[in-house]
Amino acid sequence: MLFLIVSLVLLPDYSYGTIVEWIARPVPAVMMILLVVTTFWHARLGLQVLVEDYLHDHANKFAAIAALNLAACGGIAFGVFCIVRIALGAHA
Amino acid sequence: MTLPQARGFVSAMANAGTKNRPLSPHLQIWKWGPHMFVSILHRVTGDGMAFAGLAVLLWWLGALAGGPASYATFAWAMTTPIGYLVLVGISWAFFSHMASGIRHFFLDVGAGFELQANRLWSILCPVLGVVLTAAFWALLLLR
Numbered sequence: 001m002l003f004l005i006v007s008l009v010l011l012p013d014y015s016y017g018t019i020v021e022w023i024a025r026p027v028p029a030v031m032m033i034l035l036v037v038t039t040f041w042h043a044r045l046g047l048q049v050l051v052e053d054y055l056h057d058h059a060n061k062f063a064a065i066a067a068l069n070l071a072a073c074g075g076i077a078f079g080v081f082c083i084v085r086i087a088l089g090a091h092a
Numbered sequence: 093m094t095l096p097q098a099r100g101f102v103s104a105m106a107n108a109g110t111k112n113r114p115l116s117p118h119l120q121i122w123k124w125g126p127h128m129f130v131s132i133l134h135r136v137t138g139d140g141m142a143f144a145g146l147a148v149l150l151w152w153l154g155a156l157a158g159g160p161a162s163y164a165t166f167a168w169a170m171t172t173p174i175g176y177l178v179l180v181g182i183s184w185a186f187f188s189h190m191a192s193g194i195r196h197f198f199l200d201v202g203a204g205f206e207l208q209a210n211r212l213w214s215i216l217c218p219v220l221g222v223v224l225t226a227a228f229w230a231l232l233l234l235r
Binding site: 001005008009014016019020023032036039040043046047050075078079081082083085086 | 135139141146149154157164167228231232
């Protein structure tokens with residue numbers, strides 16, 4: 001995450017070409033993939049605490065945690081796919 | 093707990109949820125202090141980022157992977173006044189959450205529970221969050 005923040009500060013502009021070129025390089029791509037995975041995992045853990053604190057009905061709690069897990073996995077899959085797609089060259 | 097409730101405990105657990113359980117009042121009783129504020133701020137910023145921040149992150153990555161046209165839509169949306177508001181909000185949420193998160197790390201190893209130290213850091217962390225956000229945006233906008 002700090003890598004992303006520092007990179008954003010150091011990038012010259014935010015046009016499509018600049019960012020795609022930056023993400024396609026190996027180190028930023030891997031860092032971004034790690035960021036997507038760890039961020040979604042951390043968010044899932046945090047939201048699970050929220051669900052456990054505020055939902056006490058067994059059914060609601062189960063549904064919420066199941067939805068959380070699905071959303072987290074889906075988000076990770078989508079994010080990683082996008083980065084890999086950019087890194088392997090599917091851009092203009 | 094009276095005896096009938098105790099005997100019916102198992103079935104009450106199975107289907108009552110929170111409906112018959114008394115909750116101890118907290119907001120009406122405890123005087124607000126910086127430690128309470130920083131704690132709920134940590135939760136609010138975390139959950140705010142989990143919804144808005146992750147949505148923007150995925151939109152950004154999807155727009156990039158989708159080609160120049162989809163990225164143009166994203167860039168247009170993020171540079172509107174509301175877009176900037178959202179971005180500043182997400183960055184503030186990040187720095188605040190990180191500051192109070194590091195405070196939690198220190199508390200986890202048992203440091204910082206003394207009254208003065210705890211109060212100091214409870215006040216300092218939200219302030220640090222704002223300062224770091226301002227610094228970040230200053231760097232972004234002024235280079």
